[in-house]
Amino acid sequence: MNDLDSLKILDPEDLISGIRFSSEQGKIWFNEQRMLLIHANVMGQLRKELVETLGVQRAKRFLMRFGYHSGLKDAEVARKVRPHITKEEMFMAGPQLHAIRGMVKVVPTKLEIDMESGHFLGEFDWFNSYEADVHQHYFGHAEEPICWSLLGYSSGYTSYFMGQTIIYKETRCAAMGDDCCRIVGKPLDEWEDKAEIEKFMLPDPVAEELFALRNELVRLRDTVGDDSEYDYKIFNSIGQSAAFIKVCKLIKKAANSRATVLLQGETGVGKEVFARGLHVSSDRAENPFVAVNCACIPPELIEAELFGVEKGAYTGASQSREGKFERADGGTIFLDEVIELSPRAQATLLRVLQEGELERVGDTRTRTVDVRVVTATNEDLQQAVQEGRFRADLFYRLNIFPVHIPPLRERKEDIPLLTQYFLERYQTIYNKRILGVTDKSREALLEYQWPGNIRELENLIERGVILTDNNNEIEVCSFFPAFKDSGSAVGRVQQDGSLREEVPADDGDQEAWCERLLTENFSLESLEQSLIRHALKVADGNVSKAARTLGLTRPALAYRMKKLEPS
Structure with a gap:
């Protein structure tokens, strides 16, 4: 069993280096997941409208589930960014990601974690909770803890690593006048009000009510013979x-x-x-x-x-x-x-x-x-x-x-539906649970011109399912092995799976540079080794910084560096 004192907390630079801004494309990336930079005040406005429209309990349920899924996504990324450390140490990326996202400053006060036995007990203090701030702005003093989406995030993140449902409760809250927020987390079965908590983790009945109304509408349409x-x-x-x-x-x-x-x-x-x-x-x-x-x-x-x-x-x-x-x-x-x-x-x-x-x-x-x-x-x-x-x-x-x-390139709106359909088929065939595709993969599938049409898409999805581990999303390299992510340049996936870079109109210098490189003694492997060594030198040996310079993720660069080591 690990406690707080025995856990090594890594520098968050490897997490920060995964964030890339592509203003030319109007996108922000966190590894292969697309992110958004949203005003905290806008989230407060959304919270206000949810409370006024759905009521406090339904708004709380909605925001907790919203946070829960956000925590799951970050847990997936953390596992990929830090694959070579223990799961207990990898878990500590969660508090760091909470801070990197600008949500809250997290200070662990007590942590007992044992992956093998499933034991977990965590206590954390939260400072500068954005949720407490926006609640006070719109509603004033709170009578009960209100950091709902942050609680959901912590529950989702921890549940991913523990392989069981971990639920956090807020025992103190800055919106109530406390000096900080405090949360306590433990397995769902250890909470006395387990049944009540489970209700909050299930989809809101409002969705079922809307679904019932939709079915009624379909029946009415069929009755009057609407040809939709x-x-x-x-x-x-x-x-x-x-x-x-x-x-x-x-x-x-x-x-x-x-x-x-x-x-x-x-x-x-x-x-x-x-x-x-x-x-x-x-x-x-x-x-x-x-x-x-x-x-x-x-x-x-x-x-x-x-x-x-x-x-x-x-x-x-x-x-x-x-x-x-x-x-x-x-x-x-x-x-x-x-x-x-x-x-x-x-x-x-x-x-x-x-x-x-x-x-x-x-x-x-x-x-x-x-x-x-x-x-x-x-x-x-x-x-x-x-x-x-x-x-x-x-x-x-x-x-x-x-x-x-x-052809499929003329009906690209159907690609997400077809992708989901084939994912479900091949998950069953290969007895796997795949969480979908990354945002970068989805973008690549939409950019590709599909010379083989739907049959080619089906083959790529099958390949992706085979190459992807359980409980993970399919990354773009599993679809297109030659895909090169430039980070900021606009690109297009070609028929061979590579990304063609869109160069400026004046590309004479680049062509001349390529001509100089492509002599009869040219070696692509040697060029890659030279670029990696130079990037590491410029970054003073900082692998994360060098990876960002090369437009790679830290694990991708670490893999290439390993190939440089003498056997």
């Missing part, structure tokens, strides 16, 4: 952008008709998902949906796969079997990469579309099928017609109801 955008949510589709809603509306209209639908769009945009959505929205939903990727079937076998084959039709046809069209009878068939159909298969498909009839390969008997045909391609079929690679009459039959599915 919610009606266009289709099977397994995720999105809220205008481009997405437009496609959903077209699919909904097509589903109620018998027209052949041609889905157009780049590779990876989710054409099969929309095809399934069309099927389940139609009156054929109870019948089969058969998906075929025409590019995956050898040209000599594609007719047999689609339309069936009779025994002995060719070498290897040892038995008769039905094709995809017969299996889809009464339902929908989705032909992806339809441009890959052989000329004979194109002719047979045209007959199916015109007459609803087909013949198996090697058979003379005509079979009737009732199949809704949905096709897709990422090439220009009209151009293929002009080049003689695709039948013009078939193109006109397929192009009755064309739907263009926009």
